[in-house]
Amino acid sequence: MTRFGRRTLLKSGAAAALLAALPARVLAQDGDIHIAIAGPMTGDSASMGLNAQRGAAAAMELINAAGGVNGRKIVVEFFDDMGQPREAASVARRIVDAGIYAAVIGHVNSSCTLAAMPIYAETGLPVLCGSSSNSQVTESGWTNIIRCTIRDDYGAQQYSAYAVNNLGKKKLGILFANDDFGRGLRDKMMTAADALGAEVVADAGFTPNVDKDFSAIVTDFVAKGVEVFMLNCNYTEGGLFLGQAQSLGVSGIPTVGPDSLLYNEFIELAQGAAEGANVLAAYDPYSANEKTVAFMTKFAADYDALPSQVAVFTCDLLMLVQTLMAGGTEAPDLIAAAKAATFEGVGGTYNWNEKGDVESRTFAVVTVKDGAFASTGITVDETGLEVLR
Amino acid sequence: MVYYLEQLSNGLAIGSIYALIALGYSLVYSILNLINFAHGYVIMVGAFVALQLLALGVHPALAVLLACCSGALIAMLVERIAYRPVRHANRVIPMISALGAGLVLSAAAQLIWGPEVRSFPQLIPRFPVEIGGINLSSQSLVILAISVVLVVASSWFLHRTRFGLAAQCVRQDMVAAQLMGIPVNTVIVAIYALGGFLGVAGSILFAMYFNAVFIQMGLLATTKAWAAAMLGGIGSFQGAFWGGILLGLAETLAVITVGSAYRDGVSMAIIVGVLLLRPAGLFGTTIKERS
Structure with a gap:
């Protein structure tokens, strides 16, 4: 009977791990666009994470109906920061190390965004932030971030x-x-x-x-x-x-x-x-804007709830990624392209300034x-x- | 003057809710000398069950009764799964396993009912009642009355009934009680069930008073009611009652004097102060254990 030595086991284990890791890389090269959505999926602010998921689901439906980005599929994955800065940093590290994500949408709590940003900034990974309103988010000199909400x-x-x-x-x-x-x-x-x-x-x-x-x-x-x-x-x-x-x-x-x-x-x-x-x-959920009305009606029908700011901004940011990339923008240039663009979304019109803040938006x-x-x-x-x- | 009287009534209202939940802790502790950290989570699940039944259109009285029974059932399960297997281990271990059971309950509740705060139907009408120039909420008066009745009933049950006497024997010496023919397992399960039943009654009143049912209710109930039970003397029903009332008053006092941001800090400092002077709590008695 053949006995497996520890070394053999280790080797085959390593090989299996490599094999398991391969498809993700291959898929990424295949052309799928991976987007990481980071927010509090559990914990005290879990309801905001739930809204992020619902907003993303609404956007994905529209994106899939439009055939993705010139035939490439957008794949979203959710990361749970539990609303805690410590977890946010470790989530950020996992996202950066995975190396397959084109952009991050999140985080939600300002403290989490502030904790995670230095890690995203290492590689310049585009961060599209919805609801972190702390002024420091755009005042800390990071060039790889835009946000949707109005500064606190x-x-x-x-x-x-x-x-x-x-x-x-x-x-x-x-x-x-x-x-x-x-x-x-x-x-x-x-x-x-x-x-x-x-x-x-x-x-x-x-x-x-x-x-x-x-x-x-x-x-x-x-x-x-x-x-x-x-x-x-x-x-x-x-x-x-x-x-x-x-x-x-x-x-x-x-x-x-x-x-x-x-x-x-x-x-x-x-x-x-x-x-x-x-x-x-920070956005008008009852504006007569066609996109807003469609989103609100569908959200009410699907979940019997009002979409919160997090849902609206998550949806808009995903749509923004689709619009820009369909227009030929490469993932690393997303932030620069967003700052140069004017985007019409569920939450109204967005114009981003050099810092990444929305301009001329009022309550x-x-x-x-x-x-x-x-x-x-x-x-x-x-x-x-x-x-x- | 009116201001202080109104604050006093605010303190009494919140205090009587703490008292009601603290009672559940004291019940289990008085028999088993065990801090049942799962209690807060059990009663949180009970409140959600009540909400679910009401949403399904069950008659309110029946819904409350069934929810209380579900609390008893879950408490019995916690006893069977997390407590009985480690009953004779070091005292810290059942405490930890109870806390673990609580976390499991909390995660399960979030999976079933979601993380949002839900509003709770007002089964007892809520209107301001003016007594001697100060405004009290009708609900807080009812809650205060229910707390008093439950404290008296629990004391009577434990000191005047055959079952209560059996429970006291179990407390004094589990092995001897078993040898004397007292069904120890049954008694312990019954105590847990009773704690769960009364606890859910308390959590439904809590939910109604705050008009909110939420997952973190378990932790909130655990921290506040536990503090109240400690203050009054853990294991004593009277102690649980007065501990709850005093904690409510202490919190209100903190809001008046140093501001609401320091509410928990000040009220906890008061408890530490009391426990330094009276380690067994206000109404607690130290039972000498045989060496």
């Missing part, structure tokens, strides 16, 4: 300007996530409020995904004479906050918040108290009317913000 420093000014100029309120109460991102945003909103002659009379931090009780904060805000609730949070916290305020007998105080509130759950969780809330969205003001989101067509009155620029 610009956004913070807009939130305050809307409360002060559009709503005419002078006493702001800010609810913020007690992390780097949330505190940074609060500080920028305070600076903007100061410049506009208003005052932040109360602010309260909460631990994201942990705190569910906002009653003490509501009581505190009301006692300090807050005239407008600035909800810097996700739909869960926002909805709970308003629902709890209502059951404490608080009414008549308007709400301003970012598009992380733009989920049907926000309205459900608020139990009627979300009526009239002002959501400042769309969405409100809650009769228990459903509706576009208002209002634009944010930016009077008084010039001194900050």
Whole structure:
């Protein structure tokens, strides 16, 4: 009987591993375009990862219907960063080392994008980022990234300007996530409020995904004479906050918040108290734009849900890759080509500047009317913000 | 003054929910001296089951009852799979295996129901009730009442019934109890089942109060209720109740004084302070073990 020595086993094992690795390389050379989509598929922000998957599915349907990129297939693979910077770095390392990806779409959380970027920058792998709004994402000198969402420093000014100029309120109460991102945003909103002659009379931090009780904060805000609730949070916290305020007998105080509130759950969780809330969205989900209407209708039919910003931007970025590559752009030149292009997507028109930020995009003001989101067509009155620029 | 009274009522409302969940921990700990870290996850699954049944159009009362039974069933499974095989091992091991069972439950729940926060139907109507000039939510009054009733009922059950006495014998000496003819396995399973049943009742009230059911509820319930149980004296039902109420009040106090961002830090510091002075918790008694 032949006995396999350890060495033989090792050799055959190595050979098998090589064989297993080969098809991927061969396929890549064959002409399939591999795109890595990185985001939190599990963990506390898993719902954003779910939206990335749904947005990608919508885009893939359109891309396949159009026959891919001049006959080449686009293949997407999902990478889970769990919403944690540490995981994001290791995901980035895996994507870069695989060597088969034409581009990365992601990450979602700013902290993850910031942790992963130095690794992508090593090889200049194109990074098409949807929803990371931290200003550092495009201020750190990386030339291989563009993003779709509006920067948080610009956004913070807009939130305050809307409360002060559009709503005419002078006493702001800010609810913020007690992390780097949330505190940074609060500080920028305070600076903007100061410049506009208003005052932040109360602010309260909460631990994201942990705190569910906002009653003490509501009581505190009301006692300090807050005239407008600035909800810097996700739909869960926002909805709970308003629902709890209502059951404490608080009414008549308007709400301003970012598009992380733009989920049907926000309205459900608020139990009627979300009526009239002002959501400042980085894209207008209810615009009459043909692409937007088609996407929204299909998404509602497929998942019985509103697409979040992550879904919209993931879809648009995949379509962008298809459009550019079908036009003859090679993968390494994607970012440069995107910066030179004007792209019409589900989320409206995108123009990217040299840093990779979207230019001349403003917030769309969405409100809650009769228990459903509706576009208002209002634009944010930016009077008084010039001194900050 | 009204401000402080309103904050007091906020603290009482959240505190009574902590108390309700802490009760489940104390129940298992009082018999087995085991921190059942799977408890929070069991009751999270129970809340999702209730939501699912309600969505299927089951009558609310029946849905709640069935969800509580599912909690009992899952708790029994956890006992059988993760606890019984390691019952006689070092005390740390069942603790770890319970935590593992909890993570499995949490992952399974995410696969079935998805990661989103779901809203929960308001089975008890919710409106502001004015008592002496301060606003209380109708729900928090009901929850407070239910907590008190359950604390009293559990104490009665454990101290006044034959089953309760048998359970106490199991606590004092498992081997001797077995020799005396007490069906130890049955008693332990029943305690787990009861903990799961009451726990789900608590988590449904929790879900209703916050109008939210979510996967991380398991971890939230674990950390807060565990802290409440420690504060009150783990293993004591009265302790669980007062521990929960005090934790709720401490959190509210933290919001008033140093701001909500430091809520958990301050409330945990208070607990550490209490435990330094009274290591067994406010209502705990130290049981001397035979050497």
